[in-house]
Amino acid sequence: MLVLDGVHSHYGKSHVLHGVSIRVDAGEVVGLLGRNGVGKSTTLKTIMGLVRPSEGRITFEGADITGQAPHRLARQGIGYVPEDRRIFRLLTVLENLRTGLDRPAVDETRRAALLEKVYTSFPVLRERRNQAGGTLSGGEQQMLAIARAMMLEPKIILLDEPTEGLMPRMVGQIREIITMLHRDGVAILLVEQNVPLTLDVSDRVYIMEKGMVRHHAPAAELRASHDVIHQYLGV
């Protein structure tokens, strides 16, 4: 469904991605592991059109989306949850959700249904729906960021380090959310530093090093043998 083919991109003047090729099929959970600075976040940003690739192609559902504007991609069904969440701090929780909910394709009833669904999965958001986003705790903001992306009814969600900066007990919540999304048929491209979580929820895993994909295997394989993980990530 989502295919990156030989993508190169730059961040400022540094050449960050050196020919990245990745595939995510419908409904899959794919993990992207690697040390800090290898280009995992840049990969997601390049897919989402926040960084323009200098070379290579990105296709989504058969169509070439290389370098398209983010708002088009969001409308086509790609959701993005950045690291550090980036919720709209001055908008209320409900208004944050509405940024994704208020689409011409969606009528009133479906909107209400979507909202209800998200409130049920994230009761704390219902509670705080009229509070400004900036007043939420780190964990709550992460949930809001994911819920917000869900409002787009995406076919795939790009999740960038969802457990970063969260307390250990929240990792379990993140695992549950990913499982729920997977059950709903939403594909996920998960960038994470938390290796056990990633191996647990993913179907396949890519490992990156210095802007390139170095290893690619089913998660089960990596769960069984820790050598590869140790080799690339030192854990």
Add this chain to the structure above:
Amino acid sequence: MVLTDQIVIQLINGIVGGMILALVASGLTLIFGIMDVVNFAHGELFMLGAYVGTTVMVTTGNFWMALIVAFVVIGVLGAALQVTTLRPLLGRDPLYTILATFGISLVLQNWAFWHYGPVARKIPEPFTAHFALFHLQYPWYRIAIAALSAAMIGGLWLFMKYGKYGIWIRATTQDRVMASAMGIPVPLVHTVVFAIGAGMAAASGVLFGPLVGVNHAMGFDWTLKAFVVVVVGGMGNLAGSIMASIFISLLEAFASLWVSPAQAVIVSFVALILTLLFRPTGLFVPTPK
């Protein structure tokens, strides 16, 4: 010795002037807040709005028509300018947008000079009733200006807070990248906001028209005043720029009790400089820790 009635008159004048300035400045701060564009041509949009107002008044004699037509015509002009000259500059050093809008201001100002000629035009007051204020016959129209400006700014605020697309504008102002990632068509939002800002400047021009003559050179002073207000009120801060407008206008009004109006502007410049030195985020904005 200054008499109390002079102070009260200047107080009212200051508030009236402040409300017009607030209408102009709110457009400028809206544009800056959402796309980091310092619109050097804002005063020219004000001036052109006033001229459109004179034309409409001559043909229909209806003041409200003048307001609406000016808003729409200059709003469309603003949108066209943004799409042709400012969109290509997105992502480049902000210096270039200042330069581009400066270039636009030169073209607009001289075009107005060419098209309308050097003789100042007048927009007749929509009503000429006065009320007695001390020894003066104070025109009701001036009070009406303040009320109308407040109404328009209030309308803008309501639109941003509760309107259907208000969320789009506010989200884009806070984080344009994330707004785009949420499916909000940011380039379109930019154009619409620029158009709204231009329209508001044009409406202020029509409101201001009956007070003085309309001429092609009136724009620059307003651009400068609006800049001062936007900085003193906090760049991108709507409420701040409204308060700052009234503050600056009152300062100048009171200053002109002692010095000539030409020299009174120095007071607002000093306010600007002091703000930049001691409270750079804005006089009415709490300094971030």
Add this chain to the structure above:
Amino acid sequence: MSAATPVASPARAASAALPSRRLGVYWTGFAIVVLLLAAAPLVLPEFWRRFTTEILIWGLLAMSSDILIGYTGMVSFGHSAFFGLGMYGAAAALLTVRPPNLWLAMLYGLAGAAVVAIFVAFFATRLRDIYFSITTLVFSQIFYVIIFTWTDVTGGENGLTFRQPRLGVPGLWEAPFTPETLHWFVLAVVAASYLVLRRITQSPFGMVLQAIRENEARTRAIGYHVERYKIVAVMLSGLFAGLAGVLYAIQNKFAAPDFVLFIISGEVVIFNVMGGMGTLVGPVAGAAFFLLLREAFSRFWTEFYLIPVGVIFTLMVIFLPQGLLGFARRALNR
């Protein structure tokens, strides 16, 4: 002005030597240009001779502005203040001291510009980017209002007129200016200023300025006292701008508040952008280009020449931001 550029140590950059053949070409070119300009009063009719002299004076003003815009990355919208104070300073000398003395006029003019420069320098160290630019604009407006309203001292709206001083050193040799000698004098001053400024921009000092333009935080982190460099840059810029004002006063024998108006500062920025920022000669070419365009369009469109010129300027900002000589920026700065 971009944040992510890695910065090489400025000192290292200054010591990179230029192959001597290129230097030879450069100096030959320079000599040719100067000779052509010197020949102007001998071959051109008076109107065009005067035009050329004006180009030189505005060119000097534009060069001074380039130090800030092109080399340090600080956009000044208030250069008219330096220019105007230089003009009025010279006027003060020529009106108060008898007989009117050329060198005294220059001294007073430079002193006047220096006073303004000190103020601006103070703000330069505290304000960045757009705030600095707006402040310079505001400053020039303040000076305009003061000059315009302080009629007793400055002549207000009407300005001041005075006699032209004599060229030479009192006691040694003196002669009144002729159109030719005036032109050569201006050319000498402008050319000398160019050489001085060029020397400065290519010195380690100039390299630090450029480093500040590229990435101020990085430069500070390396250990340079950015504030001091900025102050010197503003003083330098202000003094040469004031010098241009003095030359203008001497040539035209009057000083008027109009020259402190924003439009002058705006035109200076136009010269810089059209000609190419950061090249020193670019702004001079930009001034020439603008003045020629104005002259050409004035023939057809009298006072409305700014409509087409404004359009050209805006188009250049969008499509040719490096200016006419921008492509040669590297070459001109070696």
